[in-house]
Amino acid sequence: MYAPHTERDVEQMLQTIGIASLDELLRVPAEIALKQKLDVVPALPEYLIQRRFAHLAAQNQGVEYRSFLGAGSYRHYVPPAIAALAMRGEFLTAYTPYQAEVSQGYLQAIYEWQTYICLLTGMDLADASVYDGATALAEAAIMALGASGRRKVLVSRAIHPNYRAVLRTYCDGLDVEVDEVAFARGGVTDYRLAAEMLATKEYAAIAIQSPNFLGNVEEPSSDLTQAASASGTIPIGVVAEALALAALAPPAAWGAQIVAGEAQSFGVAMAYGGPYVGFIAATEEHMRRIPGRLVGKTVDNAGRTAYVLTLQAREQHIRRERATSNICTNQAHCALIATIYLALLGKTGLRDAAALNLARSRELASAVANVAGIRLPYDAPFFNEFVADVGRPARDVLAGLRANRILGGVDLGRFYPELDSCILMTATELTTTGDIAALAGALKEILRVPAHV
Amino acid sequence: MSEAGAIALIFESGQEGRANRYFEQGKPLENFLPRQLLRDELPLPDNSELDVVRHFTRLSQRTFGIDLGFYPLGSCTMKYNPRVNDAIATRPEFAELHPYTPDDLAQGALAVMYELERSLSSLFGMAAFSLNPSAGAHAELGALLIAKKYFKERGETSRDKVIVPDTAHGTNPASAAMCGFKVISMPSNERGRVSVAEIRKVVGADTAVCMMTNPNTLGLFEEEIAAIAAVVHEAGGLMYYDGANANAIMGYTRPGDMGFDLMHLNTHKTFTIPHGGGGAGHGPLGVAAHLVDYLPTPVVVREESNFHLDFDRPKSIGPLRSFWSNFAHAVRALAYLYANGSEGLKRVSQLAVLNANYLRVKIAEFLETPYPEICRHEFVASAQRLKKQNGVRALDLAKALLDYGYMAPTMYFPLLVPECLMIEPTETESKETLDAFAEALAKIVQRAHTDPQALFDAPVTTVVGRVDETRAARQPDLRWRP
Missing domain, CATH: 3.90.1150.10 (Aspartate Aminotransferase, domain 1)
Structure with a gap:
């Protein structure tokens, strides 16, 4: 239990307090006192705790398979220097930097994170982090609702299904409607339809993800951006694969005023889904609506450069029910990891990583497209993932691949019933030629046998 | 330039091309994508690994953590963060597990979540917990969404008030506002407690939820909690327990026994998960039996000796985050439970x-x-x-x-x-x-x-x-x- 007390300590302390026993100190009224035995996992000494978890860990066989999974969580190379730095106790065991004088290091690191996010997204400012990509989208929508006073938001159906689901959860609370705009045949948002929908002037925001959930790079038309501007709708750019920002024109380029995204790709472990790190960046005009913590640069009483949490009048501990968000604890440590990652890779490393993702995913796409029975339905440019139509239930094909110790990708039928013969496949810099050959070989075998209808 | 004593920003150092060789040199991006889709510039600095290591090591030396000294930050429970928990949570079988790994190949991870969920339910007297929320405030939001949906399905949409004592954490009213509830503040008495008399004054047919923490933020135990809960329940409202102060009650009483219907925990407080400078947190959300169906998705369920993620829950408020849980923190919390057991x-x-x-x-x-x-x-x-x-x-x-x-x-x-x-x-x-x-x-x-x-x-x-x-x-x- 990690407490240092000896029996003698306890006795002396009870005496100082002037109370007879620990039970007396913690006594609660009889009607609510614990009566039954608790069913908690048993106490074990440390070496047996390690053994217990080694046993559990061994049952995650998925980590040993060749994997083409992505879809919002990406396997990228993580330099060991990141853990060596981020796991330093000073960072790991600090609380939110309320006392600036003894938190200058962490505050500066967050200021650097805010800057990196601005530079990557093309925005003017960024917050200290939010929980993840999905909640970033929800918080961005709330910013737009507040700015416009409208009660509806429009999102592309090609946004990550989990992000859209979380947006709905949040919007249910606010009694706000979420409408979706379909993706066109080419696998990108139907810009023309979106522009028509905006003409109603009912939407606070339109959100578009790029690369979208189908892997395709979105290139919103000038008609759409003009429709947004003419209707007073705030364009929100969504980013689920942050590494793509190293290659692609930033969301600011097509007019996004708010960018909501996920930075897991920057050195954060996949860890079965978390913790990750969401970010929100925006143009200057949205500064006072941005949720969560912000670090600002200022001076101390001797005029020296200093960093501090600022614009706190937006936050829940000051503003209570009138706050821009209820967020308190954020994802600071994951943001620190991402900042170190970006510092280590730099411009050159990020470009190289992006180029490798582009190259390997194209190698994968061409190997898969060469398998008889498989077709790539979209010809839009992609970053590191794409859709493969296997011409029969994707679920069955993925099961066949699993028998070959391959996780072939994500079954899109799970999210889009009309795409139930489609698999979302991902290749990163860590995908090998051997992985690709194994997948293509197994697919050939599986698809050689006619599908039973 | 920074003043003497200040540390230069990472952007103020480095030289373009001073690259660390993590990867082979990539081909020009124009080989893969049309020019108009590419960004014009990427104005990030190239620093050597040594310079980056020095930079962040120096920043760490300007940061105070529990490892450096006593950290008596009230309501934050800054206790020692055992290193064994980090060693376990960063094992590759946990750290490198993709969230879309099929359930049968992630049984170890699902077992961790299941064991943690069952243990917390027993320890705090709840029917079930969701490990979905990312932090305490996130769980508060989830709980209030549950309350909103519960009342909506019962046709009690006029319940639009959330009662919050003046000792409450700031997140309580902010979370209530995010669900469209109106916040009623309730004064504590001269003994620093909420009294039954006071609660009677504010409770009514429009009461949705009463949010309390016990012990409260003065560190005092609300002895009349059972009677307070009875008043709220009589009026048809729900009781919410803010678990930020759960470190004070384990083994003596449980929110479930006090009459709470909903609660959250901050495992980054009570269960030794490192705060990491302000997160990531982990905020399990507990509910009594009548609210289990509303929990966020997915829920880990056990069928015989197999575990799986259940997304098919028609009454659920839906997911609160991209993926299932801050899983690495669930691992740490469970390791801490194993270090202690109920005694x-x-x-x-x-x-x-x-x-x-x-x-x-x-x-x-x-x-x-x-x-x-x-x-x-x-x-x-x-x-x-x-x-x-x-x-x-x-x-x-x-x-x-x-x-x-x-x-x-x-x-x-x-x-x-x-x-x-x-x-x-x-x-x-x-x-x-x-x-x-x-x-x-x-x-x-x-x-x-x-x-x-x-x-x-x-x-x-x-x-x-x-x-x-x-x-x-x-x-x-x-x-x-x-």
Whole structure:
């Protein structure tokens, strides 16, 4: 239990307090006192705790398979220097930097994170982090609702299904409607339809993800951006694969005023889904609506450069029910990891990583497209993932691949019933030629046998 | 250029092309994508690995964590973060597991979540927990969404009020507002508690939820909690337990036994997950039996000896986050439960309360403690008298403590105590540490009488002195610009 007390300590302390026993100190009224035995996992000494978890860990066989999974969580190379730095106790065991004088290091690191996010997204400012990509989208929508006073938001159906689901959860609370705009045949948002929908002037925001959930790079038309501007709708750019920002024109380029995204790709472990790190960046005009913590640069009483949490009048501990968000604890440590990652890779490393993702995913796409029975339905440019139509239930094909110790990708039928013969496949810099050959070989075998209808 | 003593920003160092060779050189991006889709420039610095390591090592040296010293930050439960938990959570079989791994190939991860969920349910008297929320405030939001949906399905849409005592955490009213509820603040009585009489005044047919924490943020146990819950339930409302202070009750009572229908935990408080400078947190959301169907998706279920993620829950409020849980933190929390078992957890609460009362008694010798009675895991002190006598405020005491190598207590919270210092020592601190802290604070209070200016000038041993927060807010500089 990690407490240092000896029996003698306890006795002396009870005496100082002037109370007879620990039970007396913690006594609660009889009607609510614990009566039954608790069913908690048993106490074990440390070496047996390690053994217990080694046993559990061994049952995650998925980590040993060749994997083409992505879809919002990406396997990228993580330099060991990141853990060596981020796991330093000073960072790991600090609380939110309320006392600036003894938190200058962490505050500066967050200021650097805010800057990196601005530079990557093309925005003017960024917050200290939010929980993840999905909640970033929800918080961005709330910013737009507040700015416009409208009660509806429009999102592309090609946004990550989990992000859209979380947006709905949040919007249910606010009694706000979420409408979706379909993706066109080419696998990108139907810009023309979106522009028509905006003409109603009912939407606070339109959100578009790029690369979208189908892997395709979105290139919103000038008609759409003009429709947004003419209707007073705030364009929100969504980013689920942050590494793509190293290659692609930033969301600011097509007019996004708010960018909501996920930075897991920057050195954060996949860890079965978390913790990750969401970010929100925006143009200057949205500064006072941005949720969560912000670090600002200022001076101390001797005029020296200093960093501090600022614009706190937006936050829940000051503003209570009138706050821009209820967020308190954020994802600071994951943001620190991402900042170190970006510092280590730099411009050159990020470009190289992006180029490798582009190259390997194209190698994968061409190997898969060469398998008889498989077709790539979209010809839009992609970053590191794409859709493969296997011409029969994707679920069955993925099961066949699993028998070959391959996780072939994500079954899109799970999210889009009309795409139930489609698999979302991902290749990163860590995908090998051997992985690709194994997948293509197994697919050939599986698809050689006619599908039973 | 930075002033002497300041550390240059990472953007102010490096040279283009000073690259670390993590990857082979990539082909030009134009080989893969049309020119108009590519960005024109990527204005990020290239630094050598050594320079980056030095930069962040130096930043770490300007950051105070539990590992450096006593961290008595009230309501934050800054206890020791056992290193074994990190060793386990960063095992590759956990860290490299993709969230879309098929259930049958992620049985170990699902077992971790299941064991944690079952243990928490028993420990706090709830029917079930969701491990979905990312932090306490996130779980509050989830709980209020559950309440909203529950009342909607019962046709009780006129229930639009959430009752929050004046001792509540700021997240409570903010979360309520995000669900469209109106917030009713309820004063505590002269003993720092919510009284049955007071709750009767505010409860009615429009009450949706009453949010409380017990012990409250004054560190005091709400003895009338069962009667309060009965009043709220009689009116048809739900009771919500803010679990930020759960470190005080384990093995003695449970929110379920007190009459709460919904609750959250901050496993980054009670269960030793490192705060990491403000997150990531982990906020399991517990519910009584009548609300289980509304929990966020997915839920881990057990069928015979197999576990799976259940997304097919028609009454659910839906997911609160991209993926299932802050899973690495679930691993840490479960490892901590294994280190304790139910008896160990009871001992944790005993010693946390013992430490708080011991420190309270020591500090009461020289500083006002507005509620001089047995407290639980934390207590409040006040600098109100000092302020009247010498102009020395809670802030000045807090800053002076930094010069002694301690983190300052939570300041100016709860709001109802003027010049408040809220102190939570936790059970992992030794008697010697508490004695030394009390002695340092006594010296500071002494100094307040003899030389108040010295406290207004504190801290003086830190890398910067008091920071100009007004300038930060009036002339926002939130990023470096090329």
